Amino acid sequence: MTQRGNGVTAPQGFVAAAVHAGIKKNGVPDLALIASVHEGPIAGVFTRNRIAAAPVMLDRAHLRQKIGRGILINSGNANACTGARGLADARELATLVAGQIGTAAQTIFVGSTGVIGQPLPMASIRRALPELVKRLRRAGAQEAARAILTTDQKTKEIALSARIAGRTVTVGGMAKGSGMIHPDMATLLASLTTDAAIEQRALQSAVRAAVTQSFNCISVDGDTSTNDTVLCLANALAGNSLVRMGSTAFGAFQRLLTQACMSLAMQICRDGEGATKVAQVVVTGARTDADARQVARTIATSSLVKTALFGEDPNWGRILAAVGRSGVPIHPNKICLAFEGIPIVKGGTGLGASVERRIARIMRRKEFAFTVDLKQGSGTARQWTTDLSYEYVRINASYRS
Amino acid sequence: MTQRGNGVTAPQGFVAAAVHAGIKKNGVPDLALIASVHEGPIAGVFTRNRIAAAPVMLDRAHLRQKIGRGILINSGNANACTGARGLADARELATLVAGQIGTAAQTIFVGSTGVIGQPLPMASIRRALPELVKRLRRAGAQEAARAILTTDQKTKEIALSARIAGRTVTVGGMAKGSGMIHPDMATLLASLTTDAAIEQRALQSAVRAAVTQSFNCISVDGDTSTNDTVLCLANALAGNSLVRMGSTAFGAFQRLLTQACMSLAMQICRDGEGATKVAQVVVTGARTDADARQVARTIATSSLVKTALFGEDPNWGRILAAVGRSGVPIHPNKICLAFEGIPIVKGGTGLGASVERRIARIMRRKEFAFTVDLKQGSGTARQWTTDLSYEYVRINASYRS
Numbered sequence: 001m002t003q004r005g006n007g008v009t010a011p012q013g014f015v016a017a018a019v020h021a022g023i024k025k026n027g028v029p030d031l032a033l034i035a036s037v038h039e040g041p042i043a044g045v046f047t048r049n050r051i052a053a054a055p056v057m058l059d060r061a062h063l064r065q066k067i068g069r070g071i072l073i074n075s076g077n078a079n080a081c082t083g084a085r086g087l088a089d090a091r092e093l094a095t096l097v098a099g100q101i102g103t104a105a106q107t108i109f110v111g112s113t114g115v116i117g118q119p120l121p122m123a124s125i126r127r128a129l130p131e132l133v134k135r136l137r138r139a140g141a142q143e144a145a146r147a148i149l150t151t152d153q154k155t156k157e158i159a160l161s162a163r164i165a166g167r168t169v170t171v172g173g174m175a176k177g178s179g180m181i182h183p184d185m186a187t188l189l190a191s192l193t194t195d196a197a198i199e200q201r202a203l204q205s206a207v208r209a210a211v212t213q214s215f216n217c218i219s220v221d222g223d224t225s226t227n228d229t230v231l232c233l234a235n236a237l238a239g240n241s242l243v244r245m246g247s248t249a250f251g252a253f254q255r256l257l258t259q260a261c262m263s264l265a266m267q268i269c270r271d272g273e274g275a276t277k278v279a280q281v282v283v284t285g286a287r288t289d290a291d292a293r294q295v296a297r298t299i300a301t302s303s304l305v306k307t308a309l310f311g312e313d314p315n316w317g318r319i320l321a322a323v324g325r326s327g328v329p330i331h332p333n334k335i336c337l338a339f340e341g342i343p344i345v346k347g348g349t350g351l352g353a354s355v356e357r358r359i360a361r362i363m364r365r366k367e368f369a370f371t372v373d374l375k376q377g378s379g380t381a382r383q384w385t386t387d388l389s390y391e392y393v394r395i396n397a398s399y400r401s
Numbered sequence: 402m403t404q405r406g407n408g409v410t411a412p413q414g415f416v417a418a419a420v421h422a423g424i425k426k427n428g429v430p431d432l433a434l435i436a437s438v439h440e441g442p443i444a445g446v447f448t449r450n451r452i453a454a455a456p457v458m459l460d461r462a463h464l465r466q467k468i469g470r471g472i473l474i475n476s477g478n479a480n481a482c483t484g485a486r487g488l489a490d491a492r493e494l495a496t497l498v499a500g501q502i503g504t505a506a507q508t509i510f511v512g513s514t515g516v517i518g519q520p521l522p523m524a525s526i527r528r529a530l531p532e533l534v535k536r537l538r539r540a541g542a543q544e545a546a547r548a549i550l551t552t553d554q555k556t557k558e559i560a561l562s563a564r565i566a567g568r569t570v571t572v573g574g575m576a577k578g579s580g581m582i583h584p585d586m587a588t589l590l591a592s593l594t595t596d597a598a599i600e601q602r603a604l605q606s607a608v609r610a611a612v613t614q615s616f617n618c619i620s621v622d623g624d625t626s627t628n629d630t631v632l633c634l635a636n637a638l639a640g641n642s643l644v645r646m647g648s649t650a651f652g653a654f655q656r657l658l659t660q661a662c663m664s665l666a667m668q669i670c671r672d673g674e675g676a677t678k679v680a681q682v683v684v685t686g687a688r689t690d691a692d693a694r695q696v697a698r699t700i701a702t703s704s705l706v707k708t709a710l711f712g713e714d715p716n717w718g719r720i721l722a723a724v725g726r727s728g729v730p731i732h733p734n735k736i737c738l739a740f741e742g743i744p745i746v747k748g749g750t751g752l753g754a755s756v757e758r759r760i761a762r763i764m765r766r767k768e769f770a771f772t773v774d775l776k777q778g779s780g781t782a783r784q785w786t787t788d789l790s791y792e793y794v795r796i797n798a799s800y801r802s
Binding site for chain 2: 048049050051052078080081082083115116117118225226303304307308310311313315316317318320321323324325328329330332333335345347348349350388389390392393394396397
């Protein structure tokens with residue numbers, strides 16, 4: 001795999017652009033569009049929150065046709081809890097974009113992120129659309145990646161290539177997400193593009209598996225948004241022979257896509273609201289992978305663990321307390337805990353002050369891993385989490401002010 | 402019901418005391434003892450965390466005899482994750498206290514709260530015990546209530562009386578708890594005393610029901626401790642005819658005990674780590690009470706809801722997002738939300754900026770309630786939660802420094 005520049009426009013035949021459409025204050029870009037030169041298979045996974053935003057409802061409907069041409073995303077307004085009007089607005093935007101680039105409305109997908117419960121300022125968005133479509137170009141990836149941000153500090157982009165079925169295939173991507181980041185799914189919008197020739201069924205399967213291993217393994221604050229959407233649009237311009245389910249080429253494409261999603265997920269984690277560090281929580285020795293996952297998630301979402309990470313305090317008792325309340329039957333006297341390979345708990349009890357001082361030094365790093373070994377079996381899981389800082393509170397206490 | 406002074410020594414025949422036993426720094430009292438003039442039935446409920454501290458293991462064993470005489474509690478050290486040594490230490494403390502007040506070791510219950518994973522400083526605790534027993538007196542309730550605190554700002558005490566079976570029966574109580582406060586159970590130690598004559602089976606049933614309606618309905622940070630213990634010791638000195646399960650007198654005693662636990666639970670909530678306000682989350686119209694409880698808990702533990710409370714921001718979208726991810730099947734377009742009776746969401750959509758301004762004023766209060774009506778049935782639940790402030794992060798990032 002090789003890394004490339006350009007994000008969503010790195011694969012052949014994709015263009016992007018962004019404009020200010022009057023949604024955010026201060027004239028900053030708040031509306032992005034990604035388009036392929038022609039239609040192709042599209043795959044997607046959406047929030048499991050039962051209160052889904054209007055764009056999620058529209059995209060689910062459009063996905064039944066399994067064909068995509070473009071993705072329109074606005075920031076500053078989530079178009080969630082906006083009732084029938086919100087859904088009509090999302091549909092109108094897709095129809096307007098489709099008309100201007102000359103395609104069927106159902107091939108345009110939409111995404112929104114921002115404040116919940118306010119109607120979109122449709123008049124100013126309508127006015128901005130022609131300029132947005134006119135600006136579409138290969139060099140537009142970065143401005144699109146910037147226009148979809150909310151509380152994010154940094155843009156998140158990726159482009160990776162690999163030889164698949166005899167040709168160089170590229171996957172590009174951009175994402176936004178900083179708060180409401182939690183498994184199933186991390187709150188986020190992620191848009192992926194690829195020039196692979198791939199059947200839609202295989203693309204959908206690959207997207208689902210890639211999300212499970214990437215966006216579903218990160219946690220910033222334990223909340224799940226109403227707007228989570230991961231879409232992947234393919235246009236076959238790489239000229240490879242069609243990738244089908246279960247083939248060797250499918251395995252290679254799956255790895256490429258998973259790697260791209262993993263990179264975006266880690267970028268989201270590092271840019272988590274108020275995050276000063278990212279910890280990888282590894283659980284081994286569980287009876288099953290599902291048990292391991294449950295323990296890892298309980299640790300990764302514990303406010304007490306997360307504040308200890310922020311305080312760079314090797315307070316392993318909080319990690320064990322989280323293990324104990326995870327609901328998984330464990331043997332307290334078997335548990336081992338190590339930071340970056342250095343044991344701090346063995347058989348459920350601490351190894352003393354001098355090892356804690358060594359661990360405290362590890363915790364000063366921006367990124368590190370710790371491993372809980374339950375000594376019950378061979379189930380494993382890993383999860384990334386951020387610390388909980390003053391800044392997280394500041395951002396979320398004053399979000400709408 | 403009438404309120405009385407004195408906490409755990411308000412019921413007849415109870416004494417209490419506290420001393421500094423070298424566990425905390427600065428010579429502050431860190432060891433408390435409550436004792437009855439004679440043995441009586443005792444009931445208890447304990448943490449559901451699978452990693453239970455040594456005192457919890459000891460108390461569970463002692464509770465099999467169902468007879469109690471005293472409760473010894475230290476702060477500054479949780480005696481959790483301390484292995485066989487921790488259990489031996491807890492047992493030795495019970496035995497030493499029993500010897501000095503002249504009772505069987507199994508009638509002495511112990512509780513610990515503080516840092517996890519460090520052995521108790523047994524030498525200095527042993528030295529302090531004779532003085533502690535000597536100080537036992539009716540006027541000792543408040544110093545005992547103070548000695549069990551950790552990050553708590555205030556002591557939590559209650560004493561309530563009622564006529565039961567022809568006599569005045571009193572329930573006294575003290576509690577500590579500020580962080581790791583979460584249902585099942587709120588992280589806390591609570592010790593209750595009563596001069597009621599009551600069979601042990603009835604006492605155990607009453608304690609379990611009272612905890613369900615009080616300590617299990619509050620949440621500060623979603624973590625559950627290894628040390629949660631609620632004990633209630635009875636000595637029959639009120640002279641009432643024996644309270645048995647299912648009798649009218651039992652109902653009256655249940656109400657008295659629940660009221661006392663409710664008062665302690667609210668005191669804990671108000672003193673929650675970094676809490677600037679307490680919100681009552683009411684869920685109505687659920688298909689079942691269990692559904693309502695699950696929705697209420699998801700709202701009450703959401704970091705985004707809790708930071709919005711701190712920011713006094715009527716960001717109802719976060720409350721609806723929490724409802725949506727609770728796992729309960731709901732109808733998004735039916736949900737109504739009101740703060741102190743003033744509607745802000747109807748049929749899943751917001752009622753606009755002017756009502757939000759009114760709600761923002763309500764949110765400036767120290768205590769207020771909001772109600773989510775799911776419009777699906779008659780299931781209800783209520784839960785109290787605190788806001789998430791800078792101070793919570795400060796307390797927990799620097800807890801052991």
